[in-house]
Amino acid sequence: MNKTSLIKKILILVVILILPGFLYYLLTVKGENRYHPLPIFGPKPLAGTFHKVKGKEIPDTIFHTLGDFRLYDQHGRTVTPKTFDNKIFVAGFFYTHCPTLCNTINGYIDSLNRNYVKSELAYFVSLSVDPQRDSVKVLDGYSRQFEHPGPKWSFLTGDTATIYPLIRKGFLMNVVDEGKGDFIYPDKLVLVDSHKRIRGYYDISIKDVTRLNDEIKVLMLEEYRSKEKPLY
Structure with missing residues (x-):
């Protein structure tokens, strides 16, 4: 040589x-x-306490979180905020007898879920706004049309006394039962961090879902930096 x-x-x-x-x-x-953190949505009242940065007192902020809830997935398992401890998740809203848009919403979630099947950090949720019709059994049958509906992708039901306040006061969006099986419900996907804070809203479009996919990675990097967890 x-x-x-x-x-x-x-x-x-x-x-x-x-x-x-x-x-x-x-x-x-x-x-x-080079990377800007994602915004945190919702009211941000001051806590009345302070922390110091380089000797300067900075007021502490109380960030909006989803709050408590108790729901059930397509397998009948209980789902609470603790289910998503140390995880981020994307939430979408639907009902199984919805004619068109709901299939598009879950189709986009399906494509996102495929990108993160092996991730220990990113999870997905489809929350029914019609729990009276969408029982655990109905959701189990509905979810089977998708390749990887679980355990990282949960189809959730419960009761309206839990779901509607969660959508309105937690996700900060609106839902209305108009009767006869028709609903006004959120037509956006929502990105939630491991602290149950809302970090992004996304329209049901290729452009916004592509942005969501990119921002999932940004949020995963943020979580990785703070907790030293693997990115994928």
Whole structure:
């Protein structure tokens, strides 16, 4: 082996060893100046307390969270906020006898879910706004049309006394039972972080769902930095 060939092999080895660490450095250190955190939606009252940053007192903020709830997935398992501890999730809203839009909503969730099947951090929720018709058994049958409906993708039901306040006061959107099987319900997807805070609203469109997919990754990076969890 001549000297030139040896030098080339050494250089290649150095690149292989250094490049992953350099990319990690760019993401975790330099990335702080390149990636902007996602906004936090909802009211933000001041807590009346302070914390110090570089000697300066900064008022503490109380961020809006979803609040408590108790629902049931398509397998009859109980789902509460604790189910999503240390996880982020995307929520959509539907009812099984909805003529068109609900299928589009769950179709987009299906495509997103496929991207994160192996992720331990990203989960998905489809919440029925018609729990009187959409029992656990009905949701189980409905979910079977999708390739990976669980355990990372939950179709949820419960009772209107829980679901409607959760949508209105938790997700900060509206839902109305107009009677005869018709509903006014949220036509957006919602991104929620591990603290149960709303981090984004997205229209049911290719453009916004693509943005949602990108912002799931941004939020995963945020969670990774704060908890040192794997990205995927």
